[in-house]
Amino acid sequence: MSDLLVKNARFKDNKVQDILILDKIIAEIGNVRDSIDIPTIDAKGYFVTSPFVDSHFHLDATLSYGIPRVNQSGTLLEGIKLWGELKPNLTADALKERARKLCQWAIARGTLSIRSHVDISDPSLLAVEAMLDIKNEYKPWLDLQLVAFPQDGLIRAGSKTNLSKALELGVEVVGGIPHFERTMEEGTESIQYLCELAAAKGLQVDMHCDESDDPMSRHIETLTKETVRLGLEGRVAGSHLTSMHSMDNYYVSKLLPLMSEADVSVIANPLINITLQGRHDSYPKRRGLTRIPEQLRAGLTVAFGHDCVMDPWYPLGSQDMLDVAHMALHVAQMTGATQMRECFNAVTEYPAKILDLDGYGLKKGCKGDLVILQCMDDIEALRLRPARLYVVREGDVLSSTAEVISNLDLSGKKSSTDFIFSKP
Numbered sequence: 001m002s003d004l005l006v007k008n009a010r011f012k013d014n015k016v017q018d019i020l021i022l023d024k025i026i027a028e029i030g031n032v033r034d035s036i037d038i039p040t041i042d043a044k045g046y047f048v049t050s051p052f053v054d055s056h057f058h059l060d061a062t063l064s065y066g067i068p069r070v071n072q073s074g075t076l077l078e079g080i081k082l083w084g085e086l087k088p089n090l091t092a093d094a095l096k097e098r099a100r101k102l103c104q105w106a107i108a109r110g111t112l113s114i115r116s117h118v119d120i121s122d123p124s125l126l127a128v129e130a131m132l133d134i135k136n137e138y139k140p141w142l143d144l145q146l147v148a149f150p151q152d153g154l155i156r157a158g159s160k161t162n163l164s165k166a167l168e169l170g171v172e173v174v175g176g177i178p179h180f181e182r183t184m185e186e187g188t189e190s191i192q193y194l195c196e197l198a199a200a201k202g203l204q205v206d207m208h209c210d211e212s213d214d215p216m217s218r219h220i221e222t223l224t225k226e227t228v229r230l231g232l233e234g235r236v237a238g239s240h241l242t243s244m245h246s247m248d249n250y251y252v253s254k255l256l257p258l259m260s261e262a263d264v265s266v267i268a269n270p271l272i273n274i275t276l277q278g279r280h281d282s283y284p285k286r287r288g289l290t291r292i293p294e295q296l297r298a299g300l301t302v303a304f305g306h307d308c309v310m311d312p313w314y315p316l317g318s319q320d321m322l323d324v325a326h327m328a329l330h331v332a333q334m335t336g337a338t339q340m341r342e343c344f345n346a347v348t349e350y351p352a353k354i355l356d357l358d359g360y361g362l363k364k365g366c367k368g369d370l371v372i373l374q375c376m377d378d379i380e381a382l383r384l385r386p387a388r389l390y391v392v393r394e395g396d397v398l399s400s401t402a403e404v405i406s407n408l409d410l411s412g413k414k415s416s417t418d419f420i421f422s423k424p
């Protein structure tokens with residue numbers, strides 16, 4: 001029985017209410033009597049949210065930065081080369097140790113669900129088995145959803161058998177990388193094969209799709225068509241879609257309504273694509289992030305992923321989804337009030353919808369999962385990326401940290417640091 005009373009939590013509508021969690025489920029939201037004899041925490045009027053959801057990550061590569069050497073150019077191509085150098089020396093123990101550390105970082109920052117792509121190119125499926133072990137080990141604290149990812153190309157690397165084996169072992173989403181196949185035709189063939197496989201097995205699809213600056217990389221068009229042909233509406237996501245940044249505007253005006261009809265979701269990875277794209281440009285340099293505001297306007301579900309933390313492709317990161325949303329907001333110029341709220345949703349409720357998370361939300365009957373942030377609302381969360389005061393999973397406090405306060409406020413006058421450390 002995991003029961004918890006959270007007093008004085010501030011909701012998105014600015015109302016301050018109590019949340020009663022009984023037997024892991026939100027039983028009541030409102031004014032709950034203090035005398036109730038269960039563990040209680042005081043949110044002190046700070047903002048409460050459902051946990052963050054990372055819809056695109058690579059847990060098998062994470063925290064390997066510097067092994068066997070650092071990425072000197074910082075480019076995608078040197079990253080791929082480095083991963084190739086690292087792969088023969090991977091061990092299950094080392095993979096799991098790094099993944100555990102990352103999961104703990106995620107939990108401490110309030111991320112309780114991660115969709116991770118896992119490389120199935122290696123015939124031993126070492127990484128797949130290691131990540132399945134981590135999924136089971138961390139089940140009490142974190143939902144890990146795994147995608148079978150043919151990183152070296154499904155057709156290019158002959159990975160069909162490995163991919164099927166990974167699905168048999170328990171990997172639950174079908175991945176792909178059509179733009180990395182040898183030709184456009186082979187990219188199309190890979191999409192058809194993978195979508196048919198997903199349809200036959202009743203699985204979701206999430207492909208790395210068009211992660212390039214080439215405006216003619218239009219695999220998302222084929223992925224959209226296959227979604228409709230096979231009746232996969234609502235179960236397919238296109239990750240990255242960076243070529244859309246460079247596509248012809250007229251073509252995109254035709255493409256987005258087709259994606260909307262097919263209910264294809266978008267997962268953008270702003271930290272990674274703002275650093276990796278546009279590398280072949282002189283000035284002006286393209287940003288290479290997909291067209292997020294236009295996709296939202298077209299009615300598409302758009303989520304943001306962290307993608308990498310300290311791996312061959314990205315030397316930074318701390319598994320903080322507010323960093324991800326903060327970057328997306330800036331790069332996509334989403335500073336309108338509603339747009340900023342959508343950026344927060346893109347690391348909470350929108351990815352929860354894509355991952356089809358059961359019982360997600362801050363409502364009676366939902367799972368007792370929540371995060372108390374030291375701020376007053378979602379926009380302030382993006383501005384401050386504040387302390388996660390409490391991270392709660394099914395009524396259990398998994399992680400807590402002290403309120404960050406200014407010690408300059410001794411005179412009782414307003415401190416000049418009030419705007420940094422939010423106070424109710």
Ligand SMILES: [Zn+2]
Nearest residue numbers: 058117208307
């Ligand atoms: Zn990725």
